[in-house]
Amino acid sequence: MTPSPVRLPDVASLQAVLARLDPASAGADLIPALAAAFPGFDFRLAQVDDEYWRDTRSVIRPGGTRIGELQPWMMAELAKDGGDVKAVWARLKDADLQITEWRGNSAFVFAPTGPAPADYIQIALGREVEWRAGPVVNPDYRPWGEEELLDPGWPRDKPLPDTDRLAGPVYRLLDRAGGAFIHLRSFLDRCGRIEREKREAKRPELERRVIRETGPRGTTRETPFLALVPDYFEFVPREVRFFQDWEASNARSQRVFAHWALDARDYTYKGEREVGFIPRPLRMPKERLLMTPETSVHQLMDRIEALDRELDLPFGWFFLMTHGHWVEPDVGLAIAEGLKAQRVRLPDPDAAVLLRWAERTYGF
Template sequence: MSDTPIRLPDAVTVEAVLAGLDPASAGQDLAPALSDAFPGFAFSTAAVDDFYWRDARTVLAADGARLGDHRAWVERELAAHDGDLAAFWNRYRDSGLCFTEWRGTAAFGFAPTGPGVADFVQLSFGREIEVLAGPVVDPSYRPWSADDLLEPSWVQREPVTDAPVLAGPVFRLQRRSGLIHMRSFLATRQRLEREEREVRRPELEARATQEVGRDYMKETPFLKLNPEWFDLVPREVRMFQDWQRSSASAQRIFEHWAFDIKDYQEQGRRKLSFIPRPLKMPAERLLGEEGGSIHRLMERIEAVDAEAGLSFAWFFLMTHGHWVDPDIGHAIADGLRAGRVRLLDRDARVLLDWTDNRYIF
């Protein structure tokens, strides 16, 4: 065994790796380059169909010369026309000046750090190209405000476009939560939830629920009715716990899911969450059918698992809240309780616990 200490991934080195990629082969080179930069870590990468565009535009002259940042150029030229929008529009509607725009989709990198379900590093990127978006003004309609010029809406923005590509693809590490260790993330998410609930303890200790009958009225303390209120497990943590408890744990969670991290401040408190993103979309949604056969439902969830190449995949697609209707889970749970269908014991326990305390992303 080598005595060389393992170097943990860090954002500065990751950004240096990204800057050194050749755009012509960036997609193929990304995982090997990250693995080379951090010996001891075996990175894999995956893309997610999550199209976006950035407010990072450049004005381009007809001869291809770059005239600078789009916003700064518009503000400068508008000031030169004394803020006269009509004069600005007449000056540039046939000028041949265009603007470029960076557009992209989400991409993720993963590297295991241990055997546990949450023992991995996740990197969150944007995979971006710079395109020739369109003219600097809408040639057909005069702008009514400066915002019409600064936020151009007259160009088509679609994942598949005929717009000429000027640069890229390049990868950009997200500014916030671009690099996380999932086990640490989940621990922090649990801690923040607990702290936020503790702040409300005095209020909840003083709260009571009124129960009124024909001949009586009584009050029951809120915390007596909700003794586990301070021990709530966030849905992000529950998803990983359910994966570990279920037959899905035979495979690594990051081979099937990426996690869109949200990390922000609200009213002076840090908020932390994620939205899970399936790395392989099912061919079609699995929706509940009025009066449908429970045995037909079982055939359909087995087909979902086979398509995903993962046992119990349908359950996690259901908690995602889009690909599998939650009514499917409740129908199968009812079938389990009635002894009409069967799941693996560990999967049955997870599903029944979910129906008792449901979570959806």
């Protein structure tokens, strides 16, 4: 008997699973609920400490009775006073009305679909809690424009006690730019295809383009653009290179999703398709690795080895370097020069990846 094919999740089915979760036990129930809805996947959850705020707020009475959403309610209050912001503030600053606010943190669910680095799925979620944020207007500060009434930022300057928790936690798909659910292998294929299509569309123009250079005594030389950039149509997007480098290096002994989440995007803006991601480390190192004039390449080797031990990932420093914040690109360039001069050594697979990167750098 042929086994039934595993059904990949989709946005509508994921939203249905999340809607059925009880906030009282959502954290414990999330993975079992996903496993029941999509048999055959080994789901695992990673939380990220990156507090954000939704723009959805409600107006409530002290007992918790909801009056309505803040923006339309406040627009109606402004209309009562002919748009006079000062008058609205004077009228509301002593009222007992309060506003709520949804605060969240990113959470990512992963599940492998095969043995290769890109063989997995990722679900981007927000774990969100609704809080009693404060009075409907700041009684101590008169706003200068209606935007400060419609989108108040002042409640966010202090942590809130647990007694002000109103609802949640709830899990919600973070579909900010079409990247709530991705199958990485398919997503990378899409990245490469879209990039090729963009470049192919420019082929007629580039085949006609020439670079003019002025030489001695006013002589002019013209060089076809494609002669100067012969590999223009062979460009590999950084997203694809990230996974290629992972597979080619000693990092391949571990899964990408054990160390990185991806802020993925797939949208069209002004007729232009944008597909890609920004990698986010799930584990931050204790400190940044910066290049200074007095740092020797041997000291850099000691520090990258210590960083790999801290991350528990072979060649992990390299991928932090492509991320661009925790390890400066100059560190990689200095080590690459040390390899060429045979002053230092890396395992052969890692050395090959680093030298290839140094020839054509990329970063996020």
